[in-house]
Amino acid sequence: MKDSDLRFARGLVLVNGAVPAALLGWDAAHHQLGANPVNFAILTTGMSALVFLLLTLLVTPLRKISGWNWIIFSRRTLGLCAFFYAALHFLIFFFKDQQGSVSGTLTELVKRKYLMVGITGLLVMAPLAVTSTNAMIKRLGGRRWRALHRLAYVAALAGVVQYYMQVKKDVRQPLAFGAVLAVLLGYRLMVSWRSARPAPVAAVKR
Amino acid sequence: MKDSNKISGSEITDPAVYFNRRNFIRTGLLAASAVATGLVCRRLNPAATGTVDTPAIQGLTTPATNATRTAEAGDSGFRATDAETSLQYITHYNNFYEFSTDKEEVASAAAHFETQGWQVSVGGLVGKPRVFDLDDLLKISPPEERVYRMRCVEGWSVVVPWAGFSLSKLLTVAGPLAAANYVAFETLLDPKRMPGQRSRVLDWPYVEGLRLDEAMHPLTLLASGLYGRELPPQDGAPIRLVVPWKYGFKGIKSIVKINLVASQPRTTWSDAAPNEYGFYANVNPHVDHPRWSQATEQRLGESGRRPTLMFNGYAEQVAHLYAGLDLRANF
Numbered sequence: 001m002k003d004s005d006l007r008f009a010r011g012l013v014l015v016n017g018a019v020p021a022a023l024l025g026w027d028a029a030h031h032q033l034g035a036n037p038v039n040f041a042i043l044t045t046g047m048s049a050l051v052f053l054l055l056t057l058l059v060t061p062l063r064k065i066s067g068w069n070w071i072i073f074s075r076r077t078l079g080l081c082a083f084f085y086a087a088l089h090f091l092i093f094f095f096k097d098q099q100g101s102v103s104g105t106l107t108e109l110v111k112r113k114y115l116m117v118g119i120t121g122l123l124v125m126a127p128l129a130v131t132s133t134n135a136m137i138k139r140l141g142g143r144r145w146r147a148l149h150r151l152a153y154v155a156a157l158a159g160v161v162q163y164y165m166q167v168k169k170d171v172r173q174p175l176a177f178g179a180v181l182a183v184l185l186g187y188r189l190m191v192s193w194r195s196a197r198p199a200p201v202a203a204v205k206r
Numbered sequence: 207m208k209d210s211n212k213i214s215g216s217e218i219t220d221p222a223v224y225f226n227r228r229n230f231i232r233t234g235l236l237a238a239s240a241v242a243t244g245l246v247c248r249r250l251n252p253a254a255t256g257t258v259d260t261p262a263i264q265g266l267t268t269p270a271t272n273a274t275r276t277a278e279a280g281d282s283g284f285r286a287t288d289a290e291t292s293l294q295y296i297t298h299y300n301n302f303y304e305f306s307t308d309k310e311e312v313a314s315a316a317a318h319f320e321t322q323g324w325q326v327s328v329g330g331l332v333g334k335p336r337v338f339d340l341d342d343l344l345k346i347s348p349p350e351e352r353v354y355r356m357r358c359v360e361g362w363s364v365v366v367p368w369a370g371f372s373l374s375k376l377l378t379v380a381g382p383l384a385a386a387n388y389v390a391f392e393t394l395l396d397p398k399r400m401p402g403q404r405s406r407v408l409d410w411p412y413v414e415g416l417r418l419d420e421a422m423h424p425l426t427l428l429a430s431g432l433y434g435r436e437l438p439p440q441d442g443a444p445i446r447l448v449v450p451w452k453y454g455f456k457g458i459k460s461i462v463k464i465n466l467v468a469s470q471p472r473t474t475w476s477d478a479a480p481n482e483y484g485f486y487a488n489v490n491p492h493v494d495h496p497r498w499s500q501a502t503e504q505r506l507g508e509s510g511r512r513p514t515l516m517f518n519g520y521a522e523q524v525a526h527l528y529a530g531l532d533l534r535a536n537f
Contacts, residue, residue: 008232011236012235012236012239015236015239015240016239016240016243019240019243019244019247020243020247023244023247023248032255034254034255034298034299034310035294035295035298035299035309035310035506035507036299036309036362036504036506038504038509039362039504040251043251044247044251047250047251048247051250096509096510097504097511098511099510099511107499108499111494111498111499112497112498112499113497114497165497166497168360169303169307169407169408169478169479170303170307170405170407
């Protein structure tokens with residue numbers, strides 16, 4: 001792929017990644033967020049974070065299965081979009097729902113278990129965003145960087161679990177997200193299990 | 207042979223045209239993908255707006271036409287002084303799983319709900335059981351406007367100018383027998399007209415219940431309208447229950463059956479999740495939902511949350527009903 005094509009493709013992902021935020025901003029400016037705007041904004045950003053997390057986790061399986069190695073270019077942008085929406089999700093909760101009250105937020109965090117799950121997801125994503133640059137990959141070394149970035153699985157799990165716990169009764173949508181995540185993680189388990197099978201032989205040799 | 211591979215100069219696309227086409231395709235890709243993404247976003251998370259055009263209710267007693275009633279109503283709790291929530295919000299943010307589990311989709315899903323020929327059966331332990339045509343039922347007492355706070359168990363609230371009359375008027379006509387201790391209510395069961403009933407999200411039909419003394423309390427309202435109009439489908443047309451000191455789910459909608467019974471009837475939400483929703487469901491800021499706090503609420507149309515009041519601010523009128531009852535155990 002030519003450099004200019006790559007740049008364009010990255011831009012394409014970024015523009016699409018900005019669409020949910022742009023729609024939210026537009027609707028907010030035109031007072032079209034419905035009867036419960038804060039709730040709507042929290043829900044939209046949370047859902048966007050989850051969708052981008054799942055898309056991020058889709059890149060590697062898709063690349064291995066299809067042989068389209070070039071799609072790896074999109075992973076970092078998708079991951080950063082996920083972090084951006086997760087952070088926005090929390091900030092709207094903090095500033096709009098809790099009106100910037102630290103004590104109120106902490107009380108809610110303790111009372112609502114699903115908020116703990118959510119905040120865990122956000123906290124594990126922060127180091128991933130920080131170490132997403134080429135320079136950081138070099139500094140950490142590929143092996144350590146990859147190990148660290150397995151935290152993305154934890155973040156996605158936290159996202160799905162939080163969504164499931166927060167829904168009153170109709171869990172169809174969180175279950176759908178959960179099913180997608182199960183496939184994405186199941187694929188990785190299968191791959192690592194397959195490559196791990198010769199390991200006992202190697203252990204004997206040692 | 208040698209010349210056949212050679213492309214003559216005139217055949218090479220002019221670089222300007224080539225790059226233009228490239229830019230054209232790129233711009234198209236950008237725009238098309240952004241539009242597609244936008245549509246997916248809208249599909250996943252729609253915000254609802256719409257209009258309400260149900261007929262006006264005739265003969266409604268409103269504060270403008272009956273000033274004395276307003277003056278005395280301070281104690282009755284009939285007219286909350288809170289700012290009324292807009293008709294738009296009240297009619298486009300509804301929990302009515304018979305149509306959709308998405309609060310913002312109920313209005314459109316219920317838009318064509320037909321209530322012609324509606325009947326309500328009133329029976330069980332009563333002296334005069336009867337199946338009422340809706341019109342006859344509504345003639346029992348002239349409609350009054352009651353402005354009530356409504357607090358949803360999910361943590362949001364509205365202030366609604368209802369139209370209706372006290373349930374006690376109907377119960378008195380039916381004549382409860384001495385053995386009657388509770389009132390059991392039932393919503394229409396008709397998956398053709400209520401598409402949400404095709405999913406098993408709740409055990410249909412929706413049922414609710416009150417203790418007889420709660421049902422006889424003057425605040426307990428049988429409502430047939432809001433904002434001076436007949437109830438729009440999404441708010442429980444044609445007739446619903448409103449119990450302002452209890453969480454909203456106690457206010458059963460589109461009622462077809464009212465039975466007086468001896469023992470505590472089962473209720474849909476406490477069947478679905480007994481540890482989360484009780485029979486009483488009195489609004490109580492000190493007893494949290496297992497998964498969230500009930501101390502505050504988001505009043506629709508306000509910025510920021512406000513504290514939730516004991517019995518939703520109706521303690522003066524109803525606290526005596528629960529004297530000696532452990533409200534933590536009987537949530």
